[in-house]
Amino acid sequence: MILYGASGHAKVIIEILEQQCIPITNLIDANTNIKTLLGYPVLNKISPDCNDEFIISIGNNAVRKKLATEISQTFGRAIHPSAVISPRCEIGVGTAVMASVAINSGTCVGNHVILNTNCVVDHDCKIDDFVHISPNAALAGNVTVGQGTHIGMGSCIIQGRKIGKWCVIGAGAVIIRDMPDFAVAVGNPGKIIKYNQSEKYIYES
Numbered sequence: 633m634i635l636y637g638a639s640g641h642a643k644v645i646i647e648i649l650e651q652q653c654i655p656i657t658n659l660i661d662a663n664t665n666i667k668t669l670l671g672y673p674v675l676n677k678i679s680p681d682c683n684d685e686f687i688i689s690i691g692n693n694a695v696r697k698k699l700a701t702e703i704s705q706t707f708g709r710a711i712h713p714s715a716v717i718s719p720r721c722e723i724g725v726g727t728a729v730m731a732s733v734a735i736n737s738g739t740c741v742g743n744h745v746i747l748n749t750n751c752v753v754d755h756d757c758k759i760d761d762f763v764h765i766s767p768n769a770a771l772a773g774n775v776t777v778g779q780g781t782h783i784g785m786g787s788c789i790i791q792g793r794k795i796g797k798w799c800v801i802g803a804g805a806v807i808i809r810d811m812p813d814f815a816v817a818v819g820n821p822g823k824i825i826k827y828n829q830s831e832k833y834i835y836e837s
Contacts, residue, residue: 633708634682635659635689636699638669641746642689645728646670648710657684678705687726688744693780693798696744697762700726707743715747724761742779751783760797778813787822798828 633654635642638661646669649656658673666674685708688696700707707726711717715733723729724743732750735741739753742761749767753759758776765771766785775789778797789795789807799811802818811817814828 633657633710634678634684634686634705636686636703637661637688637690638663638666638674639690641691643670644730645687645689645710646672648712648728648730651713652711654708654710659689678703687728689728691746691764693762693764693782696726697780700744700762718755730767736773748785754791766803800828 633649634657635645638659642659646656656672658675659669660678661674662676664676668674686703686705687708687710688699690696709723709725709727711729712731714731715729717735718737720737721735721739723741724745726744727741729747730749733747734752736753736755738756741759744762745759746764747753748765751765751767752770754771754773756774757771760777760779762780763777765783768786769783770788772789772791774792776794777783778795780798781795783801784803784805786803787801787805793807794810796811796813796815798814800816801807805818805822806820807817807822815824816826816828817824
């Protein structure tokens with residue numbers, strides 16, 4: 633496996649792959665000052681004869697989408713051994729599932745998603761590509777999360793809600809209503825305080 637991005641997020645993925653006994657060849661990062669990370673070499677470009685699987689180890693959702701469209705390699709997965717995952721769910725390529733995550737039956741997780749430490753995704757949820765669900769966040773059953781959305785740390789979304797694409801749900805928010813595309817919502821109950829309209833959120837297919 634090769635990781636694209638040599639930051640703190642990459643450290644977590646490295647340790648997941650180590651626990652999965654998946655060999656790590658090297659990392660790639662544009663910062664020429666970074667030579668190693670956790671003992672693994674960091675290169676500045678992909679070798680033309682590389683056949684390894686990749687994971688984009690960058691936390692920013694929009695950057696992950698941009699790189700995923702530029703990298704023509706095969707993508708793998710990083711799934712922590714302590715994650716509790718239903719055999720009746722689907723997990724896309726490039727996705728990282730951190731320690732103590734729970735994913736329940738009938739859920740579909742897209743490509744290049746981050747399910748961070750101790751988050752809960754209940755039954756029949758649909759998580760679109762490039763989503764990040766932060767530590768200790770909880771999604772009840774039948775929740776839909778649109779592409780590129782960031783669900784903040786410790787937030788809760790009640791059953792059956794639809795969260796649009798490229799939204800930001802603030803840390804600790806309690807979402808009891810559907811959220812439109814690009815909404816930024818905080819508080820309990822969650823209220824929209826603004827909309828994301830900058831280009832960093834708009835990487836449409």
